[in-house]
Structures are given as structure tokens and as C-alpha cells.
Amino acid sequence: MLHWMLKRSTFALRSARRLPVAAVLVGSLLFAASAWAENKPSPIPNMFAPVSTPAEQEFTMSMFVLGITLGILVVVGGSWAYVVAKYRSTDSSDVEPPQIYGSPQVELAWTIVPVVIVVVLFLTTARMIFSIQDHPRPKNALDITVVGHQFWWEYRYPQYGVVVANEMHVPMSTPGQVRPTFMKLQSADVWHSFWVPQLAGKVDNIPDHINDMWIDPHVPGVYVGQCGQFCGVEHAMMLIRVYVDTPDQFQRWITNQQQPGVEQPGAGQNTPQQVIRQQGGVVPTALELPANRSGAGSGASAGGGDQTGAGSAGQPMNQVVAGKQVFLQNACINCHAVQGTNANGRFGPNLTHFGSRDTLGSGIVVNNVDNLKAWIRNPSDLKEGALMPPMQLDETQLEQVSLYLTSLK
Amino acid sequence: MAIPVVAQHLEEPGHLPNKGKVGMICLIIGESAIFSIFVLAYLFYIGKSQWGPQPKEVLEVPILNTVCLLSSSLTIWLSERAIEHNLLMTFTAWLGVTIALGSIFLVGTGWEWYKLIYHDGLALQTNLFGTTFYSLVGLHASHVIIGLIMLITLWLFAMTGHVSGKNSERIQTLALYWHFVDAVWVVVFAVVYVIGR
Amino acid sequence: MADASLPIGSLDLTPEALAEGTFREYLHGWVTTVDHKRLGILYVLYALFFLVVGGAEAMIIRVQLMYPDNHFVSPEVYNRMFTMHGTTMVFLMGMPLLFGFANYLVPLMIGARDMAFPRLNALSFWLTAFGGILLYYSFIGGFGLYGQGSAPDVGWFEYAPLTTRTYSQGHAVDFWALSLFVTGWGTLGAAINIITTTISMRCKGMTMMRIPLFCWLLLCTSALTLVAITPLTAAQVMLELDRYLGAHFFDTQAGGSALIWAHFFWIFGHPEVYILVLPAFGVANEIIPVFSRKPAFGYTAMVAASVGIVFISLGVWAHHMFTVGMTSAANAFFTLSTMIIAVPTGIKVFNWIATMWGGKLRFATPMLFAATFVVHFLLSGLTGIMLSASPWDWQLHNSYFVIAHFHYVLVGAIVFSMLAGIYYWFPKVTGRLMDEKLGKWHFWLFLIGFHLTFDFLHVPGILGMPRWVYTYEASRGWASWNMIASVGGFIQFLASGIFVWNLLYSGLHGAEAGPDPWDAWTLEWATSSPPPEYNFAVEPVVASRRPLWDLKHPSDTDTQYE
């Protein structure tokens, strides 16, 4: 009988080959865990390289769960592989194996064991939930209100009266001096989610609901992340950059941000990138302009480093002043604010200290004159679907306004 | 000859449940889930309207409506019983009463809406109360309408002599739906006129 | 042996010859049919069609993500692709496929001549079909975000307030809501029909504890459908009230709530994934015993576990919302309820392995798919447990790890199991065997492609890659993982091509199957292949869970063990 059964398949099903297939997943996970898990700033937002307490606790949690599930996989997957290898049969005789209909004892056993595992998992998880989510706020904490906008981020520092966009600065915490940052998450339009994996898990920015989140990064440098909830055409380009400064640097930065926007072409001040470099941190290569995404900015390029300063250095002051006029006389001021001028729009990013930022367009390209010109000429060239219209300026105006904006250190 | 096996000690084929009723119960379970979502939304939005008329100011408790609809459950049960005993006249009469009671309910709701819209200025767009009120009560009313259409069809069949005691089970199935519509009203009433006011 | 020993030879059960007539009459026959088998076939063909469509969309996604900074399609098109891919695969592929199986098999398995409500059955199918057409018509008729684009482009869960008129002008969202509203009623009708059929149409001796496990699982799925699809229907009505009549349910500018949409969607959405997976369990429950030559281990436990899953799955929806800022107590509660699901599902996994234990495993194509289904489900369930540990989920939520988790179930478990089912019942439906050699090619290629794609997609998730991104920067370190995944995707595509070819080829030229090619035990194998319109010439009478086993082994019948 069993005449229908085809001759033995050439693809022999042997457990020796099947187990590795099943283990690929686990292998890759461990690989990811070990390969880049250096706990320092990285252009790769690896959640297994945490530098802040919530992320570290989440990492511990993940290793615990991974361990348990791995154990289950080995036992259950192993028995599967054993059965498949052992009871594979080519015997085509009519003899049927013993018919077994079940066994209450065995079934009870494999109901109870998972129950126990679940209880253990749950208790651990619950402890972790409370420890992260209900963490008390120390008095000296820095408050930031994070507002998600369609495709860019606004950060308000209520304790300092500062509003910035797209690049968030926070102080680092050292064992001697802990100063965590507590954030209130809000949205100006649709649903977003704030996610910088090395610092903490994500929390959503919801229009009808204010959320809380906290971090206390231990290692200075730039951390990247991006919006974690689909929010429209450019969800993919709603990037996040968090600068973790030493307390001194942070103090200097925030003091500078509190000043009104004053044009300082070629000011000798260090850009944050240079500061980071002096500390031995990483400047994300993300800052390179992707060749195929730029219409005009081909001149701007590699290294990410110093053009910000260089671009405007040596330019005559009158160009910058002319740029200021262009800015103030066009519709720019309806959407953008520059403190100290009559530009006070709220729809777009605050540009008061635009020149002190490393990137533009919420982190999609390096901030330099060429890219800025390309952006203002037509934002959609760099970011299709950005909610800023092409401003129809002529080339001189473009040049001038770009020089002006980059001079706002 | 039967396929495949006749066992010696075969139990008698039990009496399987009537398929019409099983189907109707399934439909009712599904519809209940729809209503639950609307009820949840109503409860969630109670007191959240920042402008426009508030329930306290404009809603009156529809006592007459409620009495009519709830007693229609009784009358349709009487008609079910009648048709079971093949009492056609009684059946038709009670069915007619049920239809009348249901219609009074509908007219009452219509009147309430008319007053709310033209007198109190509460429309679906006005505020969250308007949004949730019209959609929940409207959802229920639409079920009353569907129920009435079916009852009227049945009544027409009865009047033209197409109904007999043999149809009793089908009529019970239909009545089940009507009972459901009434039961939902109890919930809607509690949520809208008791908790929400 | 199988064929000869059955008393079937003595009956004239030859399939009705194709009615002589014009092509128009033939077509008319299919369009107006109320026969559960024909409707079952229509459902399955419809689902396979949309598997190809949804698969094509997946391929566009994979091509786009193959390289960093790729510009194969625009962001608008990409958004449409994943929205339509997810919606198509879940609503137009997954559910019709399972209802197709149910339609064809449930009446046969319980010894009935048709479904309880044949005309409702036809109506359900055509509603589903109309919904699908309506959804795809949006490519021509709709306009998406900011008035651009055409098909729906805000994700398969359409989070408010992105779906309100303010943020989504045009009609794309309306097409989504209305077409799924229509298919929703079709689905409801199908579910009612399946429940009623299983409860009220069983043949003599077919007590509830004797119906095949497949029928039990379809019963559970349908029950879940009743209470899970309807909340979506309700939410869609609210959404359309918002968009057309100016209501404010989800309009955050007028006090409406975005959160409540998320709750409503997931109250539907989580049970939905169990609606999809339970029939896959059912298929495995039929195939694994037959190819292990043993009865299903622990029938009663399997039934209890299925019913348990139905109830528990109604209380876990907020595990999709761990990051929305619920209280820590709520997060803990939903962690617990989610993890508890591991217990009944674990029972199932263990029982499948126990069924194979000590058996005589024959790895024909259906069994290859069914056996790998078990490991895939195990692995995806374990990643599900990882996600349910909410602190870790705060990291993993909406990352590619989630994509990998759910494709592991949806493709690795459900598609694998459904393919097993197609290979297994194809001979019953067409009277011809599917080609084993092509089947094996399909299996191995699909297996390799599947693992390349979805094993490796876990990694970019860990490395912080969110979903719904049409492109990413090279420096993020996600490129190679995506490249591997895309290659895997193309291999799946190739394998699917072999499968389609196999279907066509074997349908026309396959070897004659006979009524019972697999030497199986349930009632559908007691009638001819394909079964006649009335299914059974004589209403069957059964005395155990495996009527054909009893028949083939008169000295050792199952009846004594039940």
C-alpha cells in the first residue's frame, strides 16, 4: 500500500540540517546583541547598547526574556527536531503504529509548567514596568516639552524659556552628579512617537493626551533615533538627534540659546560637532548628504565636519544683513520664529539659533549654505511632502537668506 | 446501505437545534458587539463636550417611548404563543399591536430629534454629545426600523393567509430579533438617560 | 488498498459531468451557485488572486528597501503599498482563504449536504468580492493624503487623527472604511453560516465531541469573528460619520480622541490575528495525524485550548498599545493577559509534537508544510512573548522586530499551514493529485526564502529600524539585513510561481487521485473526488472521531476508546 508515496525525496529531511535553520533567528539576535553593543554614541541606534537607565533596564529585561524563551525553544524545538528525525519513515507496509489518544498526566504537566514560567515572566516584567514608568522625578531634573509636528520636532525648555527644533540637548548624568531629563510628550497634529533606542524605549506623542518619559544618559555624544509612529508622507524622514552634553557644555549651550538670534558670520565658536570630536565621540556619518537626494547641494559633502562655520566665514556682513531683510519681508515669518525679530510664526521650526545646528530638515542633511539653498528653493527636493512650500526666491535672495540663517549661531 | 459504518450501540441522533434560531442568536451576538462599541464611545465622551447643549439641559426622559417598546416585547410574545397553538386571529391581532407600539416608539424618537435639532440646536456636528447621542440612538432606531419592516411583512403575509402554525419556529426566530431590539433599548436608555444625564 | 476496501465502489458517485453547454451557461452556473463546494472554490481562488496582488505589493516594498536611500518608488506610493499590502493580505487573502476552506470542508466533514443557509453563503461571498473590488477601485477613484495619491495610504490600522478630513483629504480613507465595511458583513454572514452548520447540520452519530478538530477550530474562529469583526464595523461607521457628517468621534481638534480609535481598532485587531491562525491550527490538526498515522493527541485538550484562546484573546488588545502611556497597572495587566495565551497555545504545540511522537511520519508535501508550521509557530509565539514583556516592547514596538514577529506567524505559520491544506485537499476538490516534485521544489524554495526574509528582519528591529519607512540612511547599519530580506522575498516570489504553475498543471494533468489518496480518516474522504453535488449519496452515520479508521480497521475501531 501507500503506493501514492513518491520515491524518497532527494531533499532528505534530516534534523542535522533543520536545527540550524531554526537557530538562524536566535543566532542573528545574539549577533546583533554582541556586534555593536558598545555603550557609546553610535550612528546605529542599537537598543542593545544602552547608555541611560531606562534603556539599560529594558536591556536587562530583554536578556532575561530572551534567555527564558531560548530555553523553551531548545526544549520544545529540540523535541520537534528529535521527533521529525526519529520517526521519519519510509516503510510502506500496511502496519500502523500504536494508536495513542492522549494522556491526562502528560497533558497536565505541560499545562502547569508553562503556567509557572508565565508567572515568573510576569512578575519580573511587572517589577520592571513600575521601576521605569513610575520613577520619581528628582527636584533638579531638567524639564523638556517635546512636541511632535508633521515631520519635525520641537523642544521647549520651560525652565529656561528656550525653544529649539530638531536637535535636543540634554546634560549627561555622572555618578556624582545625576541630572535626569523629564519629558512631556505632546503632538501638534497627528500621532507621533519619540524613540531614541540607546536612551529609552519609545513613548507616543498623541494629540489628545500628554505623556511622560525620562532619561539620564551617562555617556556624552550624539544619539540618533526617529519617529516611531506612522504620521504621514515623510514619517521616514522625521529623525531625532539628541546631544548629550557634559554639564558645562550644556550650561554654555543653554545660555547661548537664551540669547536672541544675532547674526554672527564666521564667529569663531565651536560647532557642537567639533566639541563632540574633541571628546572623542562620533559624528554620525548620517550627516553626509546622500548624493541622489540633493538637487543642488552637490558641493556639500563628506566629513560632516566644519563647513557650517566655513560656509559663512569671510562673507561680507552686508550679504547677511540683506538676507535678514529677505527673511523678514517674505512669508517666512508666518511660519518661523527668530527671537529678537518680528518673525514669530509657530507652524514651522524655530530658527533663532539655526546656525548652531548640525543638520536641517529634522536631521536629513548637513546644515550648510548649499543644502540650505536647496531646501529653501524647494523643500520637496530634499523631503517630499514636507509642509513648507517652495518659496519662489531668486538666486541672490536664496544666497542671502541662507547666509543669514546660517549666521544665527 | 450507509457509509461508512453502522455501530451496534449507536446513540439516537439527538435533536439538533433549529438552524434559524442558531443563526439569529449568532447575528444578535454580532450586533451586540456593534452596540457595545457605540455604548463605550458614549460612556467615554460623557461630560467631554466643551461647548453646545449638554444632556442635562436638553434631554427629557422618554417614559412613554420606553413603556411602549418594552410592552411590545410582551405583545410579540403573546402572538408567538398564539401561533404556536395555531390561533391565527389572536396572532395577527397581537402582531398588529406590536407593530403599533413599535411605530409609536419611532414617532416618539422622531419627535425628540425634531425638538433637539430645531429647538435646542443640537446636531450631530454640534459637539461630542450630539455626535454620540445621535449615533447611538440612531443606531438603535435603525434596528427598530428593520424590525418593523420585517414585522409588517409578516403581518401582511398573515393578513393574506400565508401564515400558519407550521411557521411557528420561524416566527419565533423573528421575535427573537425584536426582543433583542428591546433589550438593547434598556441599555441605551440606562446609558443615555440615566447615567449620561 | 485504501480505495478497494471502501464500499464506495458500489455507489455511483461519479462527479456530475460538466453540464454540456456554452461558456456563458458555465459562467452563469458559477455566478449563481449556492453550492458550498463551488463557493468554497470561489473563495479560495479569490484569496489566491489577492495573495498574488498582496505579494506583488510586498515585492515593491522589498525592492524599495533593498538599498539605503533608494528611490524606486516615491514615499506616497510606498505608503500606499504597505497599507494595501497589509489590508489585502489580512482581509482579502487571509479571511477569504479560511472561509473557503471552511465552506468546502465543514459540511463534508460533518456529513452534511450543504451549509445551513446556502443563499446567505452566496451573498456573503459576493459581498466579500465586491468589497475587494471596491478597495482596489480606489487606485483609480480615490485621493490620499494631501489630495495626492489614490489608494489608502495611512497604514492598515488607520490611526486617527491622520484619517480625519483635515489630514487625509480625498477619498482614500473612505474607500478603506467602506470596502472593509462591506467585506465585514460578508464575513459576518460566513461566520454565522459556519456556526449554524456545525451546530445544526451534523449527521447521525456526529456528536460535538466527534467532529473533526478542523471543524472545532472553524467554530471557534467563527465565534470570534462574530464579536471581533463587528467592533471594526462600528468604528468604521463612526469614522465615516466623522468624515461625511461632521461628527467628532476621532476629531482631536474638537475634543475627540485618537486613543479611542486605537482601542477600537485593536479590540478588533488582536482577535483578528487569532481568527486567522485558528483555521491554520485546524488544518494542521487534520494533516499531522494522517501523516503520522496516529490520532490527534489529546482531542479534548485541543478543544478546550481552542475555546480558551477565544476567550483570552478578547482581553489582550492593549498589548499593541504599550507605548500610548497607559498606567503602569494597565501595562502590567495586559502583559499578564497576553502571556497567559502561551498556555493554551503551548498545549497545542505540545499535542502536535506528541501526535508525531512514535508515529510513522510520511513527508509528502502537505506534511512538509504542516510539520514546519509547528516550528514556525513556536518561534513566532516566542517572539510574541518577547513583545508582550512591555518594557522590552517600549523598544520593539513598531520596529521591524514586530514586522518579523507577525510575518513569522502570518507567513511561516498561516500561509504554510494553508498551503499544506491546499496540497492535502486539492485531490479531493479536483480529483487529481498535485505534482510531488514541483511541490517539494515549492516547499524548499519557499522555506529558504521565508527564513532569509523574516529571520533576518528581526535584526534591523533590534538596531532601531522603525516600520513604515520608505527609505533609510546608509549609516544606520540596516542595509545588509534589508538586502538579505529582499533576496529572500524574491525567492518566495519564485517559489510562489512554481506553486501557481503546479496548481494549473496538476489541475489539468495530475494523476488520478481516487476518493482517498492519503489513506485518511475523516468523512470527506468517504465520498468521491470531487464530491457530487449532494456530497453523500446516503447520509453517513458515524460512531467515532475517525469513521474511516473504524471502517478500515474493523477489529480495532476507535469507538472503544471514546
Ligand code: HEA
Ligand atoms: C496570526 C497572527 C498572530 C498570532 C498567532 C500572534 C500571536 C502572539 N502575538 Fe502577535 N501580532 C500579530 C499577529 C499574531 N500574533 C500581528 C499582525 C501584529 C502586529 C500588528 C500591527 O502592529 O500591524 C502582532 C503584534 C504583537 C504585539 C504588539 C507589538 C507591538 O506593536 O508593539 C504583541 C505584544 O505583546 C504580540 C504578542 C503576541 C503573543 C504573546 C502571541 C501569542 O499568542 C503566542 C503564543 C505562542 C507561544 C508562546 C508558543 C507556544 C507555547 C509554548 C511552547 C508554551 C511555552 C511557552 C511559554 C511558557 C512562554 N503580537
Ligand code: HEA
Ligand atoms: C497574511 C498576511 C501577510 C502576508 C502573507 C505577508 C507577506 C509578506 N509581507 Fe507583509 N504585511 C502584513 C501582512 C502580510 N504580509 C501586514 C498586516 C503588514 C502591516 C501593514 C501596515 O503596517 O499597514 C505587512 C507589512 C509588511 C512590511 C513592512 C512595510 C513597512 O512597514 O514599511 C514588509 C516589508 O518587508 C512586508 C513584506 C512581506 C513579504 C516579503 C511577504 C512575502 O511573504 C510575500 C510572499 C508572497 C508572494 C511573493 C506571492 C506572490 C506570488 C506571485 C506573484 C505568484 C507569481 C505568479 C506567477 C509567476 C504566475 N510586509
Ligand code: CUA
Ligand atoms: Cu512622526 Cu512618524
Ligand SMILES: [Cu+2]
Ligand atoms: Cu495582538
